Structures are given as C-alpha cells and as structure tokens.
Amino acid sequence: QVQLVESGGGLVQSGGSLRLSCAASGRIGSIDSMGWYRQAPGNQRELVADITSGGFTNYAAFVKGRFTISRDNAKRTVDLQMNNLKSDDTAIYFCHLRRSYGPVERVVSEDLWGQGTQVTVSS
Numbered sequence: 001q002v003q004l005v006e007s008g009g010g011l012v013q014s015g016g017s018l019r020l021s022c023a024a025s026g027r028i029g030s031i032d033s034m035g036w037y038r039q040a041p042g043n044q045r046e047l048v049a050d051i052t053s054g055g056f057t058n059y060a061a062f063v064k065g066r067f068t069i070s071r072d073n074a075k076r077t078v079d080l081q082m083n084n085l086k087s088d089d090t091a092i093y094f095c096h097l098r099r100s101y102g103p104v105e106r107v108v109s110e111d112l113w114g115q116g117t118q119v120t121v122s123s
Contacts, residue, residue: 002026002112004095009117016121017083022095022114024076029101032109034071034078038091038119045094049080062088087123092116 008020020036035050035058049059049069057069068081078095095114102108 002028002097002099004097004112004114006093006095006114006117009093009119011120011122012085014085014087014121014123016085017081018085018119020080020082020093020095020117020119022078024097024112028076028097029099031073031076032098032100033096034098035069035096036078036080037094037096038089039094039116040091043091048093050096051078082119085119085121087121089119090121091119093119 003025004022006020006022008018010018012018031053033050033052036048037045038048039045047060048063049057049067051057051069051071053073066084071078094116097112098109100107100109
C-alpha cells in the first residue's frame with residue numbers, strides 16, 4: 001500500500017518561512033512527478049508546485065520567487081521551502097504523487113494524495 005506522509009506545517013507570522021516535507025512509501029512503481037497542492041476554505045484545490053523525476057519544476061504564479069520545490073528520487077521525498085509567507089498562503093497543503101505502473105502494453109497512471117498539513121499565516 002502506498003502512503004504519502006507530510007510534515008512541517010504550522011503557524012507562522014507573515015513574512016516568515018516554513019518547510020514542508022513529504023515521504024512516499026510502499027510499492028509505487030515509476031514516479032512521474034511529485035508536488036504540492038493547497039486548498040483554502042471555500043476554494044478549490046490548486047497546484048502550488050511540482051517536479052518531475054527528471055528535475056523539471058512547475059510553479060503557480062502566486063508562489064514564484066517565494067517557494068522552492070526539491071526532490072530526492074532515491075529517498076522518494078519532496079520538500080517545499082516556503083519563504084515570505086503571506087496570509088493568502090493559509091491553506092491545507094497536500095502532497096501529490098503521480099505514478100505509472102503495469103506492463104508496457106497497459107501502463108496505468110494514478111494520482112495519489114497525502115492527508116494534508118495545515119499552514120496558517122498570521123498577519
């Protein structure tokens with residue numbers, strides 16, 4: 001069974017920093033990408049940043065220059081360094097993993113999610 005375990009959320013003042021970590025365990029197969037999404041009350045879940053196994057990164061416009069995503073393929077972890085946090089960053093942050101598995105002729109892609117970790121930024 002695949003598990004994604006997040007850590008690092010909490011309460012921080014505006015302008016402060018937090019680092020989120022996510023570790024994947026279990027029989028995963030091939031990891032295509034790992035990343036972070038967030039969901040604020042009343043809003044839809046949205047992409048924050050993701051990174052492919054080849055190291056290509058993708059950031060939402062609202063975090064560019066403030067957040068940095070990194071990944072350790074061997075450890076199957078993904079981290080999100082969040083600097084200069086704003087009150088608008090307050091949300092539950094979810095670790096995301098996209099994997100592929102199965103025989104070559106019938107590859108299956110699947111999205112997996114962590115339980116989420118709360119990030120609260122006070123103004």
